[in-house]
Amino acid sequence: MYNFEGFTLDWYRELFQDTRLLIIVLNTLVIALLSALISTIIGVLGALSIYQVKKRRAKNTILSLNNVLIVSPDVIIGASFLILFTMAGIKLGFYSVLLSHIAFSIPIVVLMVLPKLMEMSPTLIDAARDLGASRWNVLTKVILPFITPGIFAGFFMALTYSLDDFAVTFFVTGNGFSTLSVEIYSLARRGISLNINALSTLLFLFTILLVVIYYFITQRNKAQVGGIRK
């Protein structure tokens, strides 16, 4: 765009006619949801295992290893994944992007869940065992409900990390598979068409809507707190 000429909705129409772009948007969402889900599951299991480690030294070592992916630059992670996938013979595309997103989301989930576990009084578990709960019951009825806020926080962190990741994704996309950030980057070099602006507007409204819904849900839940947790 060079000069403002007037208002129009043309770009929205063009946006919805551009199937390739729509596919890319959906790809981005699927990758974000699936990678957040899987990394949350693995991350919670990881946090639980780290919590079980009693030796201080071993625990610190594992935690440091966990932080490797967080502190190393995205470009390095992306390049390493590219080399790894090439060597392992994994075709670049949906699965390579999904795997790499899961990999860099897990440490974030672990870091979100672990403090919640630490916060929990160990006497809770002892009390549950005393009252005849099996190990499975302890996990599902005591530990998981207690760390649920941490799990959700981890899930949403993983979701946003995956949604806006560019550097890692840039390396591992291929075979016609692309995510929004990578696509916009390649468009930027040749002058961005205004339908990207239209798309950004829609995504922004969509996120605002999610935030509003989330706000009302938490408000409703707050009203319920104070009762006995099932």
Next chain:
Amino acid sequence: MNKLIRVFAAVVIASLLLLFAINRLNSAVGFSSDNTLTIYNWGDYIDDDLIDRFEEETGMKVIYETFDSNEAMLTKIQQGGTTYDIAVPSEYMIAKMLEEDLLLPLDHSKLPNLKNIDERFIDLPFDPGNKFSVPYFWGTVGIVFNREMLGDMEITSWNDLWDPAFENEILLIDGAREIIGMGLNSLGYSLNDTNVDHLEKAKAKLDTLTPNIKAIVGDEIKMLIANEEAAIGLVWSGDAADMMWENENLDYVVPSEGSNLWFDNMVIPKTAKNIEGAHQFINFMLDAEVAAQNTEWVSYSTPNKEALQYMPEDMVEDERFYPSPELTEKLEVYENLGKKNLALYNDLFLQFKMHRK
């Protein structure tokens, strides 16, 4: 626990629905069928209608991917994870790809339209006998300038840029060979000069240009010049055509000392699966009428001699984009100078960029 399971189930269902939607969309446009052709081209470098027409004529589905630099393209093809059937590298990159054995030879019997290409652009040093590549577009490096902003001052040569009147008015593209090449050309040396003395002199001469330089920028130069942020720019001819379309006050000139002549070429990389389809596509693009339509859309210069008759006359006779034979004589194609010399070019360019006013 129940809450967790409910939320996670919702996420799984949402992803499945999305996957289903992607699948439907993909099959609606036909990307999932076997009969596909993957093209890897520069952004904005083909008339989309032609892709539609090719799909209609052959029944193949075209997957069109874009890259923004020769180097990015090389990496993706080297890496081999993607099955590109056609790629469009510039000429210096072809030499490199041949060295690394990344290209498949072309079957000329499947390319009858090859005869449409102007003899000037056939059998060039980077690919003797066009065994591996067919020229797609060509162009020059030159100066774009704003008539309104410069008043009656004329620019016809590289050396005109050193005029003190142009203080802080020049934008340069961020390319080592282009900029060092400008220095070499302005001194009358070859663009492929590897003589260290000559290169040092060119760099010293470029340093004296710094008061006139406003910035060294990437592709945004198109927008900056069209928005009249600066009066003069060193650009590729195709970009110049884009800018002139945006802003009527702009004009383009190929400097009289000579300049670079570049080609983008269609090749079939080693990663190709649909080799038959790739040949069909190259032949399709070589068709005179198709090339004419594509050239009008892209506005770079076409090497297709037969296409010229289908194009508007003012476009063909425009000497800025189809330079006269005398000037063409002075244009040089970049040669692959080898790693050591390229490093020297890059070092000098870096020093030049760091030079202070």
